[in-house]
Amino acid sequence: MTRVPIDSHYLKHILVALLNIPSPSGYTDQIVHFVGQELQKLGIAHNVTRRGAIRATLKGRMRDTLDRAVTVHLDTLGAMVRRVKPNGRLAIASVGTWSSRFAEGGRVTIYADSGPIRGTVLPLKSSGHAYGEAVDTQPAGWDHVELRVDDEGQQPGETIKTDIQVGDFVAFDALPEISDAGFINARHLDDKAGVAILLTVAKALKEEKIDIPIDCHLIFTIFEEVGSGASAAVYGDVTEMVVIDHAPVAPNQNATEFHAVVCMMDQTGPFDYHLSRKLLALGRENGIDLIKDVFRFYRSDSASAIEAGNDTRTALLGFGLDGSHGYERTHLSSLIAVADLIALYVQSAPTFSRDKDTLASLNGFPHQPDREVIQIET
Known part of the structure; x- marks a missing residue:
């Protein structure tokens, strides 16, 4: 295997370009075109x-054998006009x-049929000069915010004339900022x-011109934030899949903003024992800053792929993210x-060659460590 040079300039450039394309779940056509053109x-x-x-493919030298995939999602959080x-x-x-507390103060675009319209999300009581101390006692929740529209036809005291309708998508500005110290601040870094x-x-x-052993599919999903992301584009030919997503950084978590993080389990259950440990071994052998964590309030494209009926080994590799969502x-x-x-x-050998068969004998099936079995004489 070869440690390939990672072009950090390209990484930052493409990240900012992605962040500046609105793509809440259900409104992702533009970013699909952008990524397709980049591929x-x-x-x-x-x-x-x-x-x-x-579903893109990096071709491997071995033909008619098992495939692997690396999966990310293009969709982000957002909102929709309710009334x-x-x-x-x-x-x-x-x-x-x-x-909703993270929506407050957000600059947004409403995608009306007549074209995009700008606005700002505010709490219902948004001015201390008008409401006094009541601004500090208002509850948090989506029923306690509203979207102020930058449109002369929507000012109070006038007959409301608007092209905005119930069901119009609302996208929040990402506002990316990359510091000289390497910190990256933005909405929608996930994912x-x-x-x-x-x-x-x-x-x-x-x-x-790296030669890889087997086909590797690069899968970009569009409905991860609403739960169904990788239920499409992961097929029976994918025997193992690594999902790249964020790793939440918080006082009760092991993740940091400076490491790669292998998630061992999320709220849907443990990830594949062998594939996760393969990633850990690759990290140790190559001097990559790598740690493990468990996420209790989290699910990813792995869950939707498995729930769709795919018998695929899955692992989750995260970048540390503070203030997720x-x-x-x-x-x-x-x-x-x-x-x-x-x-x-992507350059490594398949985790298990027997995985190419949907069903196979017990021969070659892996073992996990176990305590010594004591034989009892009868």
Whole structure:
């Protein structure tokens, strides 16, 4: 295996470009086109499902054998217009699972049939000069925020004239900022940082003309934030899959913003024992900053792939992310560590050659460590 150079300039450039393309779940066509065009520039063959998931392929030297996949998601959190209020402002519902407290103050675009319209999400009591101390006692929740629209036809006291309708999508500005120290602040780093990592790895492998053993599918899903992401584009030919997603950083977590993180279990259960330990071994052998963690309130594309009936080994590799599903921050070193490990994984031999068969005998099936079995004489 070759430790390929990771182009950090390209990684940052493509990440900012991705962040500046709105893509809440259900409104992802634009980013699908962007990623497809980027894959075309890199000379990577790809197809698109009916709804827009992308399945690209890096060809391996072994034919008619088992395949692997690396999966990321293009969709982000967002909102949808729930009601046009008498005062001209909008009640909104969340797209994806996130707290309204992180929506407050967000600049947004409403995608009306007549074209995009700008606005700001505010708490119902948004001015201390008007409401006094009541601004500090208002509950948090989507029923306690509203969207102020930058439109003269939606000012209070006038007849409301608007093209905005119930069901229009609302996308929140990402506002990316990368510091000289390597910190990256933005909304929607989950999972556009993962997408940038995967494209950067693909670019490195192509430019270095790396020979990989088996076909590796690069899968970009579009409904992860609402739970059904990898139920499409992962087929029976994929025997093992590594998902790249964020690793939440918090006082009760092991993850940091500076490491690659192997998640051993999330709320849907443990990840594959052998594939997870393979990633850990690759990290140790190649000096990659790598740690383990368990996420109790988290699910990923792995869950939707398994729930769709795929008998696929799955593992989760995360970049450390502080303030997930809110005002997010990571560090370039974490992204590069994940990229290094993914590039090595793609070059590695299949975890188990017997996995090429949907059903096989017990011969060659792996063992997990066990305590010594005591034979009892009879």
